[in-house]
Amino acid sequence: xxxxxxxxxxxxxxxxxxxxxxxxxxxxxxxxxxxxxxxxxxxxxxxxxxxxxxxxxxxxxxxxxxxxxxxxxxxxxxxxxxxxxxxxxxxxxxxxxxxxxxxxxxxxxxxxxxxxxxxxxxxxxxxxxxxxxxxxxxxxxxxxxxxxxxxxxxxxxxxxxxxxxxxxxxxxxxxxxxxxxxxxxxxxxxxxxxxxxxxxxxxxxxxxxxxxxxxxxxxxxxxxxxxxxxxxxxxxxxxxxxxxxxxxxxxxxxxxxxxxxxxxxxxxxxxxxxxxxxxxxxxxxxxxxxxxxxxxxxxxxxxxxxxxxxxxxxx
Amino acid sequence: xxxxxxxxxxxxxxxxxxxxxxxxxxxxxxxxxxxxxxxxxxxxxxxxxxxxxxxxxxxxxxxxxxxxxxxxxxxxxxxxxxxxxxxxxxxxxxxxxxxxxxxxxxxxxxxxxxxxxxxxxxxxxxxxxxxxxxxxxxxxxxxxxxxxxxxxxxxxxxxxxxxxxxxxxxxxxxxxxxxxxxxxxxxxxxxxxxxxxxxxxxxxxxxxxxxxxxxxxxxxxxxxxxxxxxxxxxxxxxxxxxxxxxxxxxxxxxxxxxxxxxxxxxxxxxxxxxxxxxxxxxxxxxxxxxxxxxxxxxxxxxxxxxxxxxxxxxx
Numbered sequence: 001x002x003x004x005x006x007x008x009x010x011x012x013x014x015x016x017x018x019x020x021x022x023x024x025x026x027x028x029x030x031x032x033x034x035x036x037x038x039x040x041x042x043x044x045x046x047x048x049x050x051x052x053x054x055x056x057x058x059x060x061x062x063x064x065x066x067x068x069x070x071x072x073x074x075x076x077x078x079x080x081x082x083x084x085x086x087x088x089x090x091x092x093x094x095x096x097x098x099x100x101x102x103x104x105x106x107x108x109x110x111x112x113x114x115x116x117x118x119x120x121x122x123x124x125x126x127x128x129x130x131x132x133x134x135x136x137x138x139x140x141x142x143x144x145x146x147x148x149x150x151x152x153x154x155x156x157x158x159x160x161x162x163x164x165x166x167x168x169x170x171x172x173x174x175x176x177x178x179x180x181x182x183x184x185x186x187x188x189x190x191x192x193x194x195x196x197x198x199x200x201x202x203x204x205x206x207x208x209x210x211x212x213x214x215x216x217x218x219x220x221x222x223x224x225x226x227x228x229x230x231x232x233x234x235x236x237x238x239x240x241x242x243x244x245x246x247x248x249x250x251x252x253x254x255x256x257x258x259x260x261x262x263x264x265x266x267x268x269x270x271x272x273x274x275x276x277x278x279x280x281x282x283x284x285x286x287x288x289x290x291x292x293x294x295x296x297x298x299x300x301x302x303x304x305x306x307x308x309x310x311x312x313x314x315x
Numbered sequence: 316x317x318x319x320x321x322x323x324x325x326x327x328x329x330x331x332x333x334x335x336x337x338x339x340x341x342x343x344x345x346x347x348x349x350x351x352x353x354x355x356x357x358x359x360x361x362x363x364x365x366x367x368x369x370x371x372x373x374x375x376x377x378x379x380x381x382x383x384x385x386x387x388x389x390x391x392x393x394x395x396x397x398x399x400x401x402x403x404x405x406x407x408x409x410x411x412x413x414x415x416x417x418x419x420x421x422x423x424x425x426x427x428x429x430x431x432x433x434x435x436x437x438x439x440x441x442x443x444x445x446x447x448x449x450x451x452x453x454x455x456x457x458x459x460x461x462x463x464x465x466x467x468x469x470x471x472x473x474x475x476x477x478x479x480x481x482x483x484x485x486x487x488x489x490x491x492x493x494x495x496x497x498x499x500x501x502x503x504x505x506x507x508x509x510x511x512x513x514x515x516x517x518x519x520x521x522x523x524x525x526x527x528x529x530x531x532x533x534x535x536x537x538x539x540x541x542x543x544x545x546x547x548x549x550x551x552x553x554x555x556x557x558x559x560x561x562x563x564x565x566x567x568x569x570x571x572x573x574x575x576x577x578x579x580x581x582x583x584x585x586x587x588x589x590x591x592x593x594x595x596x597x598x599x600x601x602x603x604x605x606x607x608x609x610x611x612x613x614x615x616x617x618x619x620x621x622x623x624x625x626x627x628x629x630x
Contacts, residue, residue, distance in 0.1 A: 068592050077594065126465045140559075142457050142464075149457075149561025150441045151594055159558040159591045161551040163478055168551055168589055191569055236476040236483055243474040244455075244559065246464025276474045277383050279392065279466055310458075 001053045003067070004300030005044060005063040007090075008107075009033060009081025012040070014047035015297040019059075021117050021305070023294060025051045036084045041093055048098065060101040061094055062300035071152035071308050074104040101309040103303040107296060108144055109155060112139025113306065114299030116253050118312055119290035125312070126247040130157055131254035132234065132263075138170040140245060146309025155169035160237055175207035177256060183226050184212045194222040211260040224262070231263040233241070235270025242271065242280045253289030316368045319615030320378040322405075322545060323422075324348060327355070330609070331360035332616040334374075336432050338609060340366045353401045356408055363413065375416040376409055377618030379611035382421035386467035386623050399573035413591025418623040422611060424461055424470060426604070427454025428621065429614030430566050432628055440627070441562040444604070445472055446569035447549065447578075451487040455560060475552055490548040492571060493525035495573040497543050499527045509537040528574040539554025539577070545577040550585025557586065558597045568604030 002021070013028040027050045030041055048061065066079040074091015076082075078267040094102040105113070112121075112129035121127045127141035136155030140147040147154045158172030173179060187203050188197055196215045200206035215223035238250060254265060268286070275281055291298060306313055317336070321328040328343040328473075342365045344358055363376065389406015407416045420428070427436075427444035442456035453472030455462040462469045468493040473487030488494060500519050501525045503512055515521035516605045530538035553565060569579060583601070590596055606613060621628055 004441045011462060068594060077592075142462060143460065145458065146562070147457060150563045151561055151597075153592065153594055154559060154561040156558040156591065159476070160555040163548075163551070168585070170589075170591075233478075236478070240475040240555075243471040244469060245462070246466055246469040270483070273477060276471065276485075276486075277392075279383060279467065279468055281468075 001055075001058050002301040002304045003048055003051060003058055003061040004209070004297035005048065005061060006296035006300065007031070007040075007044065007082075008296075009063045012044055012047055012173035013297060014044070014051050015294070015301075016051040016053060017298070018303075019300045021298050023297060026294075026297065027051050033082045034185060037082075037088045040082070041088075041090065045094070045097055048094070053096075053175055058100050060103060060304035061098060062110075062303035063094070063102065063104045063108035064107045064300050064303075065090065065104055067103055068153055069106055071103070071105055071148060074102055075267040092284070096147075101304070103308040103311065105146075105299070105303045106152075108137035109139040109148075109309065110299035110303060111253065111291075111295045112141060112251070113129050113146060113300075113302040113309060113313070114291055114295045115253075116141055116288055117302040118298050119288040119295070120251045121249050124249050126245065127249050127251065128157075128241050128247045129243055129251045129253065130241075131289070132176070132252065132256035133254035134177045136176055136234075136237070137254075138241075142245070144312030146306065148309060157237065157241065160240060162233070169235045170192070171233070173302070175230045180209040180212055180226060180230050180256075181281070183229075184223065187222055187226070192222050195220045196223060210258075210274065211264065213256070214292070215302065216262050227259060227262050228266045230256075231266035232270045234263065235267035236274065238267060239271050239274045242284070243276060248283070249285040249287060251289050251297075253285050257288060262303060316319075316370075316373050317616040317619045318363055318366065318373055318376040319612035320376060321611035321615065322346070322355075322359065322378055322380045323611075324381070324399075326410065327359055327362055328612060329359070329366050330612040330616075331366040332367060332613070336613050336616045338618070339613060340418075341609075346397075346604050348397045352397075352403045355397070356403075356405065359409070360412055363409070364419065373415050374415070375418060375619035376413060377425075377615035378405065378409070378417065378419045378620075379422045379425035379615050380405065380419055383468055384419055384421055386418070386420055386463060389417055391419070407497050416619070418618040420461075420614070421467075423452030424454040424463075424624065425614035425618060426568065426606075426610045427456060427470075427566070427614075428461060428617040428624060428628070429606055429610045430457055430568075430604055432615050432617040432620070433611070435566045435602040436564050439564050442562065442564050442566065443556050443560055443562045444566045444568065445553070446604070447491070447567060447571035448569035449492045451491050451552070452569070453556075457560070459627030461621065463624060466484075470603045472552065472556065475555060477548070486548070486552045489564065490545045490552070495524040495527055495541060495545050496572075498544075500539065502541070504536055507537050510582045511538060516596075524571060525573075528577065530572070531574065531577050542574060542577050543581045545571075546581035547585045549578065550582035551589065553582060554586050554589045557599070558591060561595060563598070564600040564602060566602050566604050568610075572603060
């Protein structure tokens, strides 16, 4: 048996899985992060206890957490959406409590492992997983192993550098959800024609990336232009990743991916226009993430199976 | 004994090395690439023969070659500076001739391996090697293993995408040697004051990156501005690589690196200004490449020792 834990800003979830990473039982509660790390860790422990097998036979606990974090020590350095979390030794605290090995991984890395174990990239050894959301997160599998780097901070794909209007910025600050919404608001303030204005009843603070996507789906010219530009820039980042990693599959998840071909067509165009050698694209698969809300639980269990990502899932 | 081969556009070199990758004997000849692949391969064989040990006891042959190439099959897909080289099965040809295992690697990857085996990154497991030259080439070591990807096309760092003036281009097309020279020529044509004009006797076609570097070293304002901008953009690319790979060491080689701190100061500034988390820089070493013209021979031998980069050098 393996325990998977999904520590998020809103919810804590825990599950018991079998050795094939099948979910057997699942529990969840609110994170209530405003209560601080000690209270949150206590709530994590309660969820783990609730799914602990009667036999007590547990191989380990795998936790998906926001980062940056240090996989080798299980220390959460800091965490978006978890106020007060600075250098929290989460791994050690759980090991002391439950007496089994605990592996902690950042959420995008854990999701990548999950997609290899049971999702869109099943059985693949060279994988890039990118989640398109508020930020652009990533997890990368190199020859079957999770790319961690020296301290476990690797695969921060959203922080690839971009130059926009002569200024240095990052991929996610140009093509993530908030910049898409921001660009729409700026253009609406300039009085451009768009159904987005009616969709929010004139309250431009309600314009978010999802709404821009909905307007684009209805053929709104301004929304289409903004989504097209975002998709093209997402494609440029994907091209960089193909040149750096030469993967067999690119798995795309996250809320923005629900825009579908409106976003993916310009993304694919950017890749095809800019790839330096066709060999990168031969037999390359580009797929949507296959796992839903259980991705972090399955990935947590996969962390245990791979000793934190250090050994391949496949062997 | 191991045989290392350096296949370049100008010269072919071969060497016999011992198991510690120490050079024992070395031979070289001109490539004369205009004679085509068959003649060049014959000349490679002659050089190998000339350093072959009398005992005949050879573990394998490792070849550093321009790419793209397929390490798994030893096929050179195409090669800059080697006209007529398209899908040449170099590895197989050498295996048929010498009856020992042959490993073929692209020159930047091979140089990275060499720097780990005997150079600036000796003993390191998480390494980024970047050569700053006409192009920007790279070789990346992930947890002791060469990053190859599915087909061996990985680590093309020079082809990370950049947006300049709203247009998609690549890192090396913005910050490599030719764009540095081109920018200087454009500004000189606009009649800007600079000692570069006298240095080339008014013949702007003679302005190259080396000359821009020399003028900058003499305090020329225009040259300094151009070198500073190139260094900053090189630093942005390095920042992306740090975020993606979280290495312990960044090794910098290639002709442009001879500009020294004129280039490295703005490079370091770009890294420090844009790194998303200080943990990436803690104990990070940034070093010049330590191996000179023998880098490809040593790296070729390291290819044999690591079965083409697939097993770590360190174990």
